[in-house]
Amino acid sequence: MQVYLDNSATTRPHKEVIDAMIGCYETHYGNASSLHRMGIQAEKMIKDARNSVGQSLNVSDSEIIFTSGGTESNNTAIFGAAEALKRTGNRIITSAIEHPAVLNVCKSLEQNGMDVKYLNVNDKGLIQLDALEEYFNEKTILISVMHVNNELGTIQPIEEIAKYKKSCSKFYFHVDAVQSYGKMKISPKTIGIDLLSVSGHKLHGPKGIGALFIDKSIHIPPLLYGGLQEYGIRSGTENVPGIIGLGQAAAMAYNNLETDINNIKHVRSYLIQGIKEEIKDIRINSYEDDRCIPHILNISFMGIRGEVLLHMLEQAEIYVSTGSACSSKKKGLSHVLKAAGLSNSEIEGAVRFSFSKYNSIEEMDYVLDHLKKGINSIRKIMRK
Numbered sequence: 001m002q003v004y005l006d007n008s009a010t011t012r013p014h015k016e017v018i019d020a021m022i023g024c025y026e027t028h029y030g031n032a033s034s035l036h037r038m039g040i041q042a043e044k045m046i047k048d049a050r051n052s053v054g055q056s057l058n059v060s061d062s063e064i065i066f067t068s069g070g071t072e073s074n075n076t077a078i079f080g081a082a083e084a085l086k087r088t089g090n091r092i093i094t095s096a097i098e099h100p101a102v103l104n105v106c107k108s109l110e111q112n113g114m115d116v117k118y119l120n121v122n123d124k125g126l127i128q129l130d131a132l133e134e135y136f137n138e139k140t141i142l143i144s145v146m147h148v149n150n151e152l153g154t155i156q157p158i159e160e161i162a163k164y165k166k167s168c169s170k171f172y173f174h175v176d177a178v179q180s181y182g183k184m185k186i187s188p189k190t191i192g193i194d195l196l197s198v199s200g201h202k203l204h205g206p207k208g209i210g211a212l213f214i215d216k217s218i219h220i221p222p223l224l225y226g227g228l229q230e231y232g233i234r235s236g237t238e239n240v241p242g243i244i245g246l247g248q249a250a251a252m253a254y255n256n257l258e259t260d261i262n263n264i265k266h267v268r269s270y271l272i273q274g275i276k277e278e279i280k281d282i283r284i285n286s287y288e289d290d291r292c293i294p295h296i297l298n299i300s301f302m303g304i305r306g307e308v309l310l311h312m313l314e315q316a317e318i319y320v321s322t323g324s325a326c327s328s329k330k331k332g333l334s335h336v337l338k339a340a341g342l343s344n345s346e347i348e349g350a351v352r353f354s355f356s357k358y359n360s361i362e363e364m365d366y367v368l369d370h371l372k373k374g375i376n377s378i379r380k381i382m383r384k
């Protein structure tokens, strides 16, 4: 049995997504800028996909820009906001647990004179808003906060943060929704979000495609200059197969959202219960209730190195992660778990299980069996 539990790193593309993309590669391969029928066909396919993504977020199609993924969406939003509002001020507020695609952009802006403040989190990775009052001033031009943390699954208080817009509308509010899009209903306009990043490969769509919602009331300059595709915000010949794949994945995610969520919740609870009953010396790092997205579960197995367990599980074709896939190949402890105040041994023993609609209870029984055996044998070796 193969059990894929690394869905926060990336997901298995839906068959319908692959079929739509193959059709695009084999038959509808025109360039959307071409004037002939094949170009018009490609343009129409992009229009439909834009509509699918726009509808899923309850926004106008013209407020959706296709990009190469979450990283590019975050870069476009943050560099763009900083450039657009540089005459208004230089204060940016973000959190200590953002993805590197936000943190490293902020670091680069800091080197160029921006004054960045980082909000702290509690022991479950929930952003604490008490410091926001202190950090927020008339020079604030951007608040950028993730919707769901990719390592712990914690859902962040973005509605609370958006309230600041009511008292001061000079700043832009950007949300990295890469880990929540397709998994939760998100309505950026109702909340008061100006910029929102999504990525195709996290919701059973293709890699190398993403989107950025830009509210029509704001303006940001492009990151890439060229042939003025995507309303001039993202030049470059459109990745039509990727765009079609994202459109298809978005429609599928939101058509069956409630059923999928209930199934994933059931699978996650079953695994938590089993681990609690069968394995000693653990620390559940994620919230177990609705403050955490049901797709993510982060647990520390004490006295064990997460990486050793990962490779042991891999032998049984069970795939998990030790932290975020974007940083797990780098040395050093997870900045997210550090910010949550975990000890070094808790961080070293941390494993992230991340679920999708394709996981089942039968798979969890298999995982529990191998998890128990693996942990027992590692702990036995460690005691010698």
Ligand SMILES: Cc1ncc(COP(=O)(O)O)c(C=O)c1O
Residues within 6 Å of the ligand: 008, 009, 068, 069, 070, 071, 072, 074, 099, 101, 146, 148, 149, 150, 176, 178, 179, 199, 200, 201, 208, 209, 210, 326
């Ligand atoms: C929260 C978050 N933001 C951004 C990204 C980057 O997205 P992409 O892989 O599409 O560049 C990731 C990917 O893991 C993520 O989890």
